[in-house]
Amino acid sequence: MRLSSIVYIELYKIFRKPRTYIAFGAIAAIVGLIQLGFYADGESYMKFGMQSLSDSFDVNGNIMNGYLMAFIILQTLLVHVPLLIALVAGDMISGEANQGTLRLLLTKPVSRANLITGKFIASSIYTIVLLLWMAVWALAISILIFGADDMLIMKSDMVTQILASDVMWRYVAAFVFAALAMLAVSALSFFLSIFAENSIGPIMATMSIIIVFTILNTLDLPIFNMVKPYLFTSHMLGWKGFFDVTVNENNEQITGSVENLPAVLLSAGVLFLHIIGFLFASILVFKRKDILS
Amino acid sequence: MSIEKEREKILQQVGAVVEKPDLYRYMTGYENLNVFARLSNKNISKAEVMKCLEMVGLDKRAKDPVRVYSQGMKQRLGIAVALVHNPSLIILDEPTNGLDPQGIADIRNLILMLSKEQKKTVLVSSHLLTEMEQVADSMVIINKGKKLVEGRVNELLNPDKVRLEIITDNNALVKSLLANSGWAKGLRNSPDQKVLVDTTAEAVPLLAKYLIEQNIGISSLRSMNSLEAYFLSLTSGNEVE
Numbered sequence: 126m127r128l129s130s131i132v133y134i135e136l137y138k139i140f141r142k143p144r145t146y147i148a149f150g151a152i153a154a155i156v157g158l159i160q161l162g163f164y165a166d167g168e169s170y171m172k173f174g175m176q177s178l179s180d181s182f183d184v185n186g187n188i189m190n191g192y193l194m195a196f197i198i199l200q201t202l203l204v205h206v207p208l209l210i211a212l213v214a215g216d217m218i219s220g221e222a223n224q225g226t227l228r229l230l231l232t233k234p235v236s237r238a239n240l241i242t243g244k245f246i247a248s249s250i251y252t253i254v255l256l257l258w259m260a261v262w263a264l265a266i267s268i269l270i271f272g273a274d275d276m277l278i279m280k281s282d283m284v285t286q287i288l289a290s291d292v293m294w295r296y297v298a299a300f301v302f303a304a305l306a307m308l309a310v311s312a313l314s315f316f317l318s319i320f321a322e323n324s325i326g327p328i329m330a331t332m333s334i335i336i337v338f339t340i341l342n343t344l345d346l347p348i349f350n351m352v353k354p355y356l357f358t359s360h361m362l363g364w365k366g367f368f369d370v371t372v373n374e375n376n377e378q379i380t381g382s383v384e385n386l387p388a389v390l391l392s393a394g395v396l397f398l399h400i401i402g403f404l405f406a407s408i409l410v411f412k413r414k415d416i417l418s
Numbered sequence: 419m420s421i422e423k424e425r426e427k428i429l430q431q432v433g434a435v436v437e438k439p440d441l442y443r444y445m446t447g448y449e450n451l452n453v454f455a456r457l458s459n460k461n462i463s464k465a466e467v468m469k470c471l472e473m474v475g476l477d478k479r480a481k482d483p484v485r486v487y488s489q490g491m492k493q494r495l496g497i498a499v500a501l502v503h504n505p506s507l508i509i510l511d512e513p514t515n516g517l518d519p520q521g522i523a524d525i526r527n528l529i530l531m532l533s534k535e536q537k538k539t540v541l542v543s544s545h546l547l548t549e550m551e552q553v554a555d556s557m558v559i560i561n562k563g564k565k566l567v568e569g570r571v572n573e574l575l576n577p578d579k580v581r582l583e584i585i586t587d588n589n590a591l592v593k594s595l596l597a598n599s600g601w602a603k604g605l606r607n608s609p610d611q612k613v614l615v616d617t618t619a620e621a622v623p624l625l626a627k628y629l630i631e632q633n634i635g636i637s638s639l640r641s642m643n644s645l646e647a648y649f650l651s652l653t654s655g656n657e658v659e
Contacts, residue, residue: 233459
């Protein structure tokens, strides 16, 4: 059976389930609330944030613009989006096992490897669509509401200013990277769903793994430092690297530059390997799975 | 053909319902059938899907979500899932499980229609022997994983040989009388107080006459020439001759 047909069927099933739309609704609601908050009270918030800077610099222009809003939203939301992704990816196999439809599916002329790959691709497409939805809300609507200007990112020890003309491609790259990070979460959740008979288990397990790995990342102990480079959670925030620019000898920003591109690409590579690894592990485990329900 | 090497090719010719048809509750009957039709690797039109629903009597409820279907309707939709790609072999595992008498009769008629009118081979696995007796041409009896007997139903259930279940006003006396008469050979052990006798169809009136002559009041004299009786005789070791 053609893989494209399985993907089509699986997408149809995903988008026929009411739970699928919880994630879209949640993202729209959270982003909308952040935008409303900043629209109503953003000026005083920005003044407070810029206090230390305005003592030394004269800052003009639309600081609280759509680009900055998108950055703030992405930084806040990308920590929580895995839960929304696990909601669907963790249900892909376990949901079928729970309903008992897995057995009926396997009476049809479709190989287990194709079925699992088709389901995996469908859950990946859902993840990408969810991120596109987030991009529309976080970036496009923020630009509509707050306008566009140079982007000023404040960090603990420095301020980065990115020219408005140099921002959009960074967002495209950041969303592509974020897609990789979220696909790694989706792949993990999908893999875990093979072992479960209901979707709560894989969703909880995915979130637990992310929380544990994130805590490990924050602990600066030699034993944990050894494994950190191999944890996918260590690389999930690599999208921020696209907003670190290189400056020339006059301390002027070099348009189109990324300060540490090799590190960003390495993170992307690690995430990609995790996705492929989880896919193959899923196929291997599912091929041996005893379908009892 | 090897199921290992040509699994998909073989499954295109097979339709199956395993025990209870678990379907997507959030979809309608039509959507469920359409999903499984697409998985069957054949080009199946909407009209063909509707025709299949019509065959199982669900065409008027096609747009209703499966969550509101009764058990019998789900069972019929499950059979439609097995039929939608027009397979030559249909495997039904306990197709009447959990159904009311009307539902059981509907499934029975559907199986007979598939077999007689559409010339499909239908393999049914069931514990309801009275139902099987009404639909099966051939049967295999399996007990504790071991095949006990295989053959044509009409040959295995020979109508000339019957097992009689007799209930009288004094069953103990009847057993004693029969044990000391020419009927002793046919007398069978019964777990309860009933009297069981294996004999021929022609000898039944003679046995009744004999008991009446012995002043026995007969409450019931019933032929147990059924698949159930045959199965019980096989599994209890008291095989019908």
